[in-house]
Amino acid sequence: MTIVRPYGDTTGDGMVQVSFTLPLVHDKRAEGAAVQLANKMGLDPAMLVHAKPMGEGFTFFVVYGRVNHLVDTDEVQVVERDFPLLSxxxxxxxxxxxxxxxxxxxxxxxxxxxxxxxxxxxxxxxxxxxxxxxxxxxxxxxxxxxxxxxxxxxxxxxxxxxxxxxxxxxxxxxxxxxxxxxxxxxxxxxxxxxxxxxxxxxxxxxxxxxxxxxxxxxxxxxxxxxxxxxxxxxxxxxxxxxxx
CATH class of the missing domain: 3.40.50.280 (Cobalamin-binding domain)
Structure with missing residues (x-):
């Protein structure tokens, strides 16, 4: 069994970066809403690192923060290539x-x-x-x-x-x-x-x-x-x- 956590600044610090768009005009309230959403996603603390208007009434955000989730690689399901790669x-x-x-x-x-x-x-x-x-x-x-x-x-x-x-x-x-x-x-x-x-x-x-x-x-x-x-x-x- 191999347990891993995200890597940001140092090994195993759990830091991740996420991006998303909210249907809000870019202002302080919109930035606060982005941080609140990131908190509810499990980022704690969550730091807003980028915000940019995306047309009328929409704002794009990038948030950086720590998560406490662990991943067990033994439980990961993928489709492996089950045929030879031919020339x-x-x-x-x-x-x-x-x-x-x-x-x-x-x-x-x-x-x-x-x-x-x-x-x-x-x-x-x-x-x-x-x-x-x-x-x-x-x-x-x-x-x-x-x-x-x-x-x-x-x-x-x-x-x-x-x-x-x-x-x-x-x-x-x-x-x-x-x-x-x-x-x-x-x-x-x-x-x-x-x-x-x-x-x-x-x-x-x-x-x-x-x-x-x-x-x-x-x-x-x-x-x-x-x-x-x-x-x-x-x-x-x-x-x-x-x-x-």
Whole structure:
């Protein structure tokens, strides 16, 4: 068992920094409200280190203070990578040898989400962080539908392309839009296709909890920091099998 506390100025001092916005005009009362909120969050003492108006009637705050909470790392639950991280050459070779056809992927941002940076980083040839996207893999056939794609459009395209996998990116999270859209998408695929013919459903975005895959009805969730090679390696693991 490993118990840890936050580190601020000295080891184990419990100091943390939090930021938030309150719907208040910036004045002394608003600053006092920010400190009161921080106290109720468990920061004691709480020190206001930054306050700035954010449009009419809103103020952004940064508060620094001590918490007494401890974290037991043995109780932390995460989704560990349970598949080997393959090179592009290995991925292409495994698909060609075992699947004996190109692996088909359809990707989109669904609902009103117009933020294509995430899906483009994974799919487009340019890729991200020095890694080329899935379009660069010769054994992958990739269709990037872009932004604001409706769920029926996605299902129809996946059916027409005989997709092995569907990748959905969700960045907009207001009112849990990413969760609602993902549940609607997975329900639509379950209704439209029998279990044995449904594509692999994968979602990604910075605000997803990777532990929620079963609850959302998808096969895998990828969060921030995911690279194209990691997604491609998972596709091979889930759809083709062992590279050996």
């Amino acid at each position: 592009a050459k290995e991925i292409n070779a495994v698909i060609k040898r075992k699947l004996r056809r190109r692996l088909t992927v359809v990707g989109a941002c669904i609902g009103t989400d117009a933020h294509t940076v995430g899906i483009d980083a994974i799919l487009n040839l340019k890729g991200i962080a020095g890694e080329k996207g899935l379009e660069s893999y010769r054994e992958l056939a990739v269709t990037n539908m872009g932004a604001q794609v409706s769920v029926p459009e996605l299902v129809e395209t996946a059916r027409a392309q005989k997709a092995d996998a569907v990748l959905v990116s969700q960045v907009v999270t207001q009112r849990d839009a990413h969760l609602l859209n993902t549940r609607a998408m997975s329900a639509a695929f379950r209704e439209a296709m029998p279990a044995g013919r449904r594509p692999l459903l994968i979602v990604g975005g910075p605000r997803f909890d990777e532990l929620m895959a079963a609850d959302l009805g998808v096969d895998r969730i990828f969060s921030r920091g995911t690279t194209p090679r990691e997604v491609a390696s998972y596709l091979v693991h889930a759809l083709v099998g062992s590279p050996s």
